[in-house]
Amino acid sequence: MNYSKMWTNRCFALILEVLITITTFLVVKHLGIDHFKHKFRINCMEKTLHKIGENERVIVINNMMRADDKQNKEDISLLVQGDISKLHYVPQLAQLWEGPIEAVFYHTNYADLDRVVSAIIQLRYCFSHIRKHVTWHFVSPSQNDEVCKEEVNIAPHLSFCDDGDSACENHESSCEFFFAKLRNNLTDPGLDVNYWFPVNVLRNVARNNTKTDWHLTLDIDLVVSESMRERFLNFAKRNGVFNSLSKPIYILPGFEFTSDSDDLPRTMEELFYHYYITMGLRVFHEWCKTCYHHTNYELWLKSCQNQQLKGKTDIIVSHYVQWKSSFEPYIIAPNTIPMFPEQFQGYGYNKISQSYETALAGYKFAVLANAFVVHHGWKSPTEGIKKLQLKHNSIIWEKLKRKLHKQYSNRLI
Template sequence: MQHFLWGKVVLVLVAVVAVLQVVHLILLSRLEARHHHHDDQSDQLASAGNEGPISVAVFAEDHDLSEALWTIVGLRLCYSAIRHNVSFQLVSPLPAGGRPPLSVPQDPAHPCQLPTPSRSEQQRNYAGSRRFPNNLLRNVARRGAATEFVLVVDIDMLPSVNLRQDFYDFAVKNRLFTESHREDKTVYVVPAFEVRETVPVPRHKAELLQLADQGHLRPFYIELCWKCQVHTDYEAWQKEPPSSGVAPLFEVLWKDPWEPFYIARNSVPFYDERFKQYGFNRISQVCELHVAGYKFSVLNNGFLVHHGLKTATSFHVNKDMDQERNRMLFRQFKTELRDKYPESSRRCY
């Protein structure tokens, strides 16, 4: 009996040490990313293209927590660019009955052999046991970012090559980092597209336009909610010939239910964390930007791409229920904005 108890104590101590090591690595990743950013921000931004500070919020339920922790450790150990540029923020629900013990990988000596998710796991989307806190994750990631400007995107979106460097050059040229521009209320819209999985993701606007002409690429969400993106005015954007760098092409007045992706100062209003699962989570935040007096300026060359076409069959079975629940919350949210911005004449409709 005594040997059994000592065995359990040893196992618990091993688990505690493993958890502390993982937590240490995650905290170290945040410190290194911030240090790497602040040490020589100008040189880094001027030379790194799209390889720069990234803040990643990871959501892991109880049964996924060990895998998430060890995957983060593996990524940091095996890829120097991730170790230097990426900070990880781990979000996990607080269990009612206590946290189950974390497991150690069967072969921790080879952390670079990361598991590849199965096709079914990739398509789970919001079909977990808990309501997915997407807006909470967006806020956590933003709070973990050390940069003045941020581009908030979902993990399955890829930016065009040199988008970060091109925007930095534009910001420097237009003195956006100076104190006199800190209160400027402009967000810079990055048009989003979706491309067939059978073709490579376009790197530049010329490649994107060619894929669009061939029928392999289309505006993001055009099949599911064309009004959610149509106000970006893709037709006008695609008529503009590719050029070097990025610059504002035209401004767009927000209209319900437009939910563009954009680059903005990290001081813009945060996302409302009451919105979970599917529906109205990004629209609500962009709606608040509109009421708060922000203007939307579409960039001429930069873009985002989702690899794979968005179709109705790619969502979880309770999508419509989630959307209806959040629709009611959105109505309440719009009413609350009137009290939050009493001097604004703008409304979300």
């Protein structure tokens, strides 16, 4: 018997086992998971917000799961928010943006955080762009003096797979199976049509956590045009945007696509095709003439078409616009612009209020050519509970306008 060879093999096996254990420990430590107890450790803070005259506490979990890549200050962060039923939009956004993303999600049932964390961990497992670029934050109402938990239980890896599912036998098929289930099954029953969603709280959580000097704030169900971040950074370097003292902010024209599929227009060629030929694309909030039409879409389309005829696809400034009543464009902006007023909840004035104060503060609105955002599906006119929310928020809006006029020395725009 060759004892030397046997001991060599045994030592090799022990070394391999130790290396696997160390590697596993480092991986789960990086994810914040206690591998043996299936615990996920989090940091919490509580804040107060106001809703229809009564105080409501929310639990805010900052940096619940961090992106792997480090962030550069001279960059743009994409700030997105939504409820957990829209988690399935994140992979496409992460792939298109290819840079830092602060994602804030809301769930009415804090006790269900375990399942949300499990879903996010599996998204990180399945999509490398999410692992690299997306930092996750969580907001939930605090009910019955519920204390923010320092750790939560999570389901074992690939918990969306049932025992015996052949689709879960390998990485690719298991991720496809998980994503299909995520899209259809992860919902928040507490978020019915009557819910007053604290959208500006979520937007500010994302903004407060960004590490870059510039940002773009979007709802999670919008997508950006192809390579937008990279092309804007090139534009910024060519024009000294990051060192500018002229207070510019940059408008991205918004559109709506008739389908809620992932096959949205991403290039100018695709935008022209669906806008002029299939008629499946229309201006964002077509029925609200004051919300986005001040962008001057006709001039923008002509500018983009002229660039296409010249064979140029670089992002440039198409034209400048003045802020007008109810204007709420999607903007790439420095972190020096005003925050979102958190007294607005539900539908109406939540974005207009911030846009208005930004204009009062002296920022100039430049519309970018060869860049745009698209919403999944066509928006519907205000109806039902939205009318009540709009009426309520209009009262808050009038009070805020008077306050802002005094704050900015009665400046009018």
